[in-house]
Amino acid sequence: MSPHPPRATGPRHRARAHPARQRRRSRRARLLRTLLVLTAVLMLGGGAAAWYMYRELDSIGSSAALGPDAPKSTDGSTNILLMGLDTRKDQNGDELPRDVLKKLHAGSSEIGGYNANTLILLHVPADGGKAKGFSIPRDDLVDIPGHGKDKIKKAYGLAKADEENRLLKRGVKDRHELEQAGREAGRRSQIETVRTFLGVPVDHFAEVNLAGFYHLADALGGVEVCLNHPVKDRYSGADFPAGEQKLNAQEALAFVRQRHGLTRGDLDRTRRQQAFLASALHQANSLGTLTNPGRLLDLKDVVKENVVLDKGWGVFSFVKEARNLTGGNVEFTTLPVESFARHNGEDVNIVDRDLVRRRVQEQTGQLKPEHDAEKHDAKKDSAEKDSAEKDSGHDDPKVSGGGVPCVD
Numbered sequence: 001m002s003p004h005p006p007r008a009t010g011p012r013h014r015a016r017a018h019p020a021r022q023r024r025r026s027r028r029a030r031l032l033r034t035l036l037v038l039t040a041v042l043m044l045g046g047g048a049a050a051w052y053m054y055r056e057l058d059s060i061g062s063s064a065a066l067g068p069d070a071p072k073s074t075d076g077s078t079n080i081l082l083m084g085l086d087t088r089k090d091q092n093g094d095e096l097p098r099d100v101l102k103k104l105h106a107g108s109s110e111i112g113g114y115n116a117n118t119l120i121l122l123h124v125p126a127d128g129g130k131a132k133g134f135s136i137p138r139d140d141l142v143d144i145p146g147h148g149k150d151k152i153k154k155a156y157g158l159a160k161a162d163e164e165n166r167l168l169k170r171g172v173k174d175r176h177e178l179e180q181a182g183r184e185a186g187r188r189s190q191i192e193t194v195r196t197f198l199g200v201p202v203d204h205f206a207e208v209n210l211a212g213f214y215h216l217a218d219a220l221g222g223v224e225v226c227l228n229h230p231v232k233d234r235y236s237g238a239d240f241p242a243g244e245q246k247l248n249a250q251e252a253l254a255f256v257r258q259r260h261g262l263t264r265g266d267l268d269r270t271r272r273q274q275a276f277l278a279s280a281l282h283q284a285n286s287l288g289t290l291t292n293p294g295r296l297l298d299l300k301d302v303v304k305e306n307v308v309l310d311k312g313w314g315v316f317s318f319v320k321e322a323r324n325l326t327g328g329n330v331e332f333t334t335l336p337v338e339s340f341a342r343h344n345g346e347d348v349n350i351v352d353r354d355l356v357r358r359r360v361q362e363q364t365g366q367l368k369p370e371h372d373a374e375k376h377d378a379k380k381d382s383a384e385k386d387s388a389e390k391d392s393g394h395d396d397p398k399v400s401g402g403g404v405p406c407v408d
Contacts, residue, residue: 076126084118093179159189212306
């Protein structure tokens, strides 16, 4: 007889635990291990983790529209063109889901085309001084390469259509290939049109559509704004009281899109866009967005899906270093409009290109008259033009950063 009793062949008592309970314990254990590892990385290897994260965030540029031979600023400053498209389609040209279109309050995907309805040149000086944003009214009548005089906002869509037609004649049929090639052509044309109009280099650009704007505002957790008067507009969906208030993503989009019911229409909408940017930059700084890993990752995901940047631009590192932007040391202004007219059956803004160029170049430090006499004449001419603008009612007050500016 064996000195030991026979070993049980059935399952042990512990093994009879309920499978669902085992899975829950397993998941909790994995979650706990993950949290411990993340905590250790953030506490002990914060420098390396931050470096890795910023490297990941800075590798999301996808467009070659600027080109290697594009003129660049030579004084250490940076000019960034911000382009907002009014298209209701995604980056591949596909229709946005119905629930997204409903949140955008922007009608069907056939509305809007590929107009660059928002154009802002952001100048960031090399010495850490005040950054300046110049809004270009979308209906300014300017020269567009290959199309003569037309609204500046149309440069993108016109070039996109030309490129797609050219490729179709060559036998290209893939819809996504046509869309991507068309958009790159649109970006090139829009950048060239703005660069020629303002007479200054464009070092970087960022493009966002309506859905992208919505998702960016959502990633920020909403944005605070301030209105001088209550507004209600069925076209954009804007329905807000006067005073300071925090808007969610859907409301923020309505805030920047409203033009009906505003005294100066499009020009007041431009100031809304400026106020939104000033407030968003202030909020990013005050909430520590640029130093919060979780918020940065949320922004990275949104940017990768909804924003087009030029290749090689380390945008997150740039914003982190450009403290004059998030610190509130930024000022926005709308470039002057001389008068209003009709062109090809459409309402347009008549502009003085020389005045616009001088205004931008003076404020970015790129206009340096060679002689005192030239400087005196330029100042005199500029003063006369400024006076004429104020008399005609087209002078536009500035929107400053560092808080929540109030607008109409």
